[in-house]
Amino acid sequence: MKVEKAKGKLGILIPGMGAVGTTLIAGICAINREMALPIGSLTQMGRIRLGKRTEDNKPLIKDLVDLHPVKDIVFGGWDVFEDNVFESAFHADVLDKKLLEDLRPELEAIRPMKAVFDKSYAKRLNGTHVKERNTKMELAEALMQDIETFKEQNNCDRLVMIWCGSTEIYIEEGPVHETIESLEDGLRNNHKDIPPSMIYTYAAVKLGIPYANGAPNLSCDIPAIIELAKQTGSPIAGKDFKTGQTLMKTILAPGLKCRALGISGWFSTNILGNRDGEVLDDPDNFKTKEVSKLGVLEEILEPSLNQELYKDLYHKVRINYYPPRGDNKEGWDNIDIFGWLNYPMQIKIDFLCKDSILAAPLALDLVLFLDLAKRAGMSGIQEWLSFYLKSPQAPQGVTPINDIFKQQIKLENTLRYIAGEDLITHLGQDY
């Protein structure tokens, strides 16, 4: 495959500069100053096996494919609060205060543009740093204007947009989302099924900019945007960063299934105290997240094919707003399994994690891989990036894959394919 060179500056545009966004930005600053390492990022730290097992050839991924270097990134974005990135990171209370002080001048220089926001899609948020226009189409045009200005002022060669904002209320795919025309009509008529996140998506994809969606909002997971992405040559990837509990679930469920162990129940609860937790404390917003989180087991376990093992699985997911924890999320899972002759056993998993620490490297990888895809001429849904997503979009006609290890093989074989290397099957009959 022919891939254009990654030259000049890459602009990363972030709608929602809260905990995740600022952890990404401050992290990149710290990494570029060699104060810290980009742990958790495949594009920066990951290796990939090439050739036969006996060749022992496992280069860094960034040495196999031409990824944009992190030192040549500039950040911009929008937020409903006017805090600069230093202030926002300070309030998010994810990173060490001393580190933030060291990076203060750089971080203070990044100030959010006024956001497209509508409180009816996120009742617990009270932002004031907000654009006022008559129609959603005018808001989209204002965003496109922001983007063009940003690109010019920062002298960017290319841009990528990644949604790091809140989870909006639950919206199902409807007629307005069906075609480019219906969507554009809806934008002009302020259709209620077009939430703010979708306006950002439209703006980015309309301009041919790669777009990733870190929340479970519909956003780019509608036919209109998928079609538009193909027309404008925009690669897209959504939806919802696969971090804490769902990450563990899509690691563990394939492991239980590969051993044909039955599962009668899976109870997942979370406690977290950041702004994300506050927004999800509203049932309408939780619904969006719940749907995203519940789907993964069904697809991995295929209860219709494996009835004795999974048809009675009772799956429950709870998220509890619990302020003492801030961003230090904790996920507790109880899994009721059964084995030989149906004897029951139990697994408990307690994951003491940090939400934004897990999400930031995914955001970086998505951005850099989408930029690679763009330069490789790939557009539309990038299924090989499912690896990073809780509720991945798949091409029409196939079921999305949630098993993280199948996602990994798909990602790795795609990288090998882009680089012209042999795919790997692990057959190994020749040793």
Added chain:
Amino acid sequence: MKVEKAKGKLGILIPGMGAVGTTLIAGICAINREMALPIGSLTQMGRIRLGKRTEDNKPLIKDLVDLHPVKDIVFGGWDVFEDNVFESAFHADVLDKKLLEDLRPELEAIRPMKAVFDKSYAKRLNGTHVKERNTKMELAEALMQDIETFKEQNNCDRLVMIWCGSTEIYIEEGPVHETIESLEDGLRNNHKDIPPSMIYTYAAVKLGIPYANGAPNLSCDIPAIIELAKQTGSPIAGKDFKTGQTLMKTILAPGLKCRALGISGWFSTNILGNRDGEVLDDPDNFKTKEVSKLGVLEEILEPSLNQELYKDLYHKVRINYYPPRGDNKEGWDNIDIFGWLNYPMQIKIDFLCKDSILAAPLALDLVLFLDLAKRAGMSGIQEWLSFYLKSPQAPQGVTPINDIFKQQIKLENTLRYIAGEDLITHLGQDY
């Protein structure tokens, strides 16, 4: 590949008819009477995807390849206690007493032959149902005589042997294990580095019988036996059933690694109260198990290639004999991980499992797949069966694979290969 048909009766010979062996036997009886299901067994319950994702073709494994049917199995074995299978299962206290009563006549009919045993290799065991001979070679010959008699009396078409006995004291590979000649000399001279388990292995492999090793004893993992297996056309698979904690570890570690998350420590402790726990309470026997359990992380994580992530990993494994639990083992793991900018997080896993319930279906699968391999003309190390083993044997020159998902791909692609189906790469660029 050409595979002989699975006809007649298959004899399963089990050295060590304790908790695992009797759970396997009683389970097969219950399953054949349709009183229970073979949950946890891929050969009985598992499916495999064939062709493209859009074809949606996922037959049962046993419909893809010709596996010996469980209704045509006969069991035999050896033990240091003379209890019949009903009595032994009753004392093991794994299965429901009512179920055992229902199967009583069948189980009572199976009586162990006198074992080859030497207390110095398992100090906590006090068996009396033991063969007396002058040399280890004479013991091997006595076993071979037992095998021939069993085959004839039970009118078996083919046999497989699977070690379900105790963990012996730690022995390192030495000169006596190097060649067939040195091993046979050792057997004649009662060399101390030839423990009882190795005598069984020699007897089976010498007769061309497929052999699986469910314990961490050296057994078939020595050059002499590997060479002999090739000569006699015996497929072999070792070592140590991958059940509770190590199963979880080889599920989770690939998941953390695929996301480039760092690990600073992994502490694993177990409590169990069965005979296995009692034997492992002796430090010499624990050493054997510890080596088997410790190895997996190193291979999966490759700290030499991923120094920032894994070079300081402190890995500790403990096994505690704790009688209140009997066979209801509990494994507790604490994993100290770190992410973006080296921020620390923690994962705890509590696995309330049943040792023999997890092991029995592995034993069944190993036996049936080894029999398939034999009929397919495959001999020596069957690396595709690593999937079932804690410390798998690999062909000379390559490192064993412990990542359960790579093991699964290897197993599945081997089955596809045997059946003449396309291998699967998950690239999917054609959708």
Added chain:
Amino acid sequence: MKVEKAKGKLGILIPGMGAVGTTLIAGICAINREMALPIGSLTQMGRIRLGKRTEDNKPLIKDLVDLHPVKDIVFGGWDVFEDNVFESAFHADVLDKKLLEDLRPELEAIRPMKAVFDKSYAKRLNGTHVKERNTKMELAEALMQDIETFKEQNNCDRLVMIWCGSTEIYIEEGPVHETIESLEDGLRNNHKDIPPSMIYTYAAVKLGIPYANGAPNLSCDIPAIIELAKQTGSPIAGKDFKTGQTLMKTILAPGLKCRALGISGWFSTNILGNRDGEVLDDPDNFKTKEVSKLGVLEEILEPSLNQELYKDLYHKVRINYYPPRGDNKEGWDNIDIFGWLNYPMQIKIDFLCKDSILAAPLALDLVLFLDLAKRAGMSGIQEWLSFYLKSPQAPQGVTPINDIFKQQIKLENTLRYIAGEDLITHLGQDY
């Protein structure tokens, strides 16, 4: 104190013969046949220290005070389903099926009387074995008739009633509950703030029968009933059996407080799958339970007196209906504490318990101690039985005590007082 002798038969009347009630009844049958032990019951197994530490005198409680013997108990009750006790215990799936079969004739002989029930107080219940009358007062009279008939037919010397039925919807104390007159008017006028449980309470207390309340319903915790209890000489004890999670909480919280450790958050979640779980899945019924469960920390920790330690404590309780578990409840608690210089620490508790197994011995103790109180001439609120209750009633003007160890001292010193023994202060300056 003068205590009448415990002679003849004691009748235990149980409104709600579900999991708890049948586990109590079947348990007493099994214990009387010497098939099992009354573990968890102080009246049957507990000891009490008397005199000085050096005297080493710790008799059984039942040897200190004259408790009614369990062999002379007869059971009766009401339920909304007409299942006999064997059938109900079988469906509750708490006790071993073989044990129930052994007790079958005895259990089948106990059939519930028609219940007083109104679906609007427990929407998830669909009972049909229900009394029909025009007014709540008529229902109360029908219950009193049932009671008299039962006493006569079973030749009982004395009776005790204990509510083992469901949690009803949340009702606050209101004017109708203020005086005996207002309550009796309410009964005649079908006042909506008089739920079925209160009708049982009225019937029992009106007849001078000791009454205990195992659910968080208001029941006997209203001025009218307290007054009536004094008039009729009925000892009463409520409310809500202190079993699983709250038991642990009132054990642990005093332990943290006695060390002056701070607490910033306490998150408690439960999974259970029995009928209780199903009823509590309705928010109106959960509210009643939640209020009962939330109160204990406030009283134990006294945040107003210990502001630096507890004023910011965030306490959250969740109950999740999770059918795979049945009666095998699991409570998971996360406690965020802080120590010296405010450094944070965490405690997690996972309690794999059995709801009815924990509740049954409490029900037995409450019944036998209430009968003792009645014979000792004690009436009204029995605060010394707070030990068994999640949301105990206290005399007017004092705050209820939830610290289980203070409750224990109160219970033990009351028993010493009844028996004329010295109270114990643990000063021990004389050793």
Added chain:
Amino acid sequence: MKVEKAKGKLGILIPGMGAVGTTLIAGICAINREMALPIGSLTQMGRIRLGKRTEDNKPLIKDLVDLHPVKDIVFGGWDVFEDNVFESAFHADVLDKKLLEDLRPELEAIRPMKAVFDKSYAKRLNGTHVKERNTKMELAEALMQDIETFKEQNNCDRLVMIWCGSTEIYIEEGPVHETIESLEDGLRNNHKDIPPSMIYTYAAVKLGIPYANGAPNLSCDIPAIIELAKQTGSPIAGKDFKTGQTLMKTILAPGLKCRALGISGWFSTNILGNRDGEVLDDPDNFKTKEVSKLGVLEEILEPSLNQELYKDLYHKVRINYYPPRGDNKEGWDNIDIFGWLNYPMQIKIDFLCKDSILAAPLALDLVLFLDLAKRAGMSGIQEWLSFYLKSPQAPQGVTPINDIFKQQIKLENTLRYIAGEDLITHLGQDY
């Protein structure tokens, strides 16, 4: 009781200025500067109820009895390393680095005196800042000289010594410990059963200085020292700070016992990575700690009196050196309990604690209460301070009490007794 006034300066002398000692010292500095709170310390934060429940009178303990104020404390001590307190605290890595920097001048000014040390009692320690003398008696005399010098130079009114050093190897009480004479002979003859810690104890008690022992070493728990303490009027308190896991155990075990719940097994494991963990990695030193930790259940549960409940309890304690954690100890407990009709249940406790954060306030309380006792004319074993100790010393002829709630009552009633207040029995028949 008559208590002398707490005037002038109180000198706290600490053998072993490692993690606990420096956390205490730095903490007191921070508290005196109002930078932090003495959470976990009863003498500073705790309240005590006086009079009847209706009086609602709960003053601070320090307002009830005359405790020495923390602003008038001076610190001194000995260590085998010559690091000053700033350096030692920095390496211990317990407290925030920024806090230590803020306190640097004060902490640097405190330099340890040369220690009495003998590597054969703590093989994993390699100290060099050590006194050299010919006999143990000469070492004791050197310590007494140090003490006198310190008192004079710092102008102290009174002194208290508290052992915060390592756990030494296991030594059983023997003839040398029987009388003052035998002990003094042993000191002169370098008897091997007199470890360094006992030399400090002798020096302090000989001078009439109150002495507390924070480790499980024999120290003041021998007849010779108890006798000497009475002669010289020294109050003593030992042994072993009751912090993490044992604290939880003596909270929970009384809770289970008070409900007559049976216990079949209690498995306790710890992971920690500080110097304490390193020392305990040696089996001889672990033995000392194990004996201290194992004893508590036996005394609380009284299996000989409660055979059906506790006679088969299998109690196992493990400590694992696990460097990734440093001072952030984690204790995991599994408790197998059984209830009504012997049905089994399980409790798991995971305590993520900080060793020195839990120990420092105990050290402070012990020091201040011992000083109070000295001024009140109390000498010898102070059983009311058992509350703070894992393996408390009791007067001859009585069993030590480990139940933390009985210990608390004893402590509180002792304080009421000293202050001339009524003792509390919780009977409450008068409300």
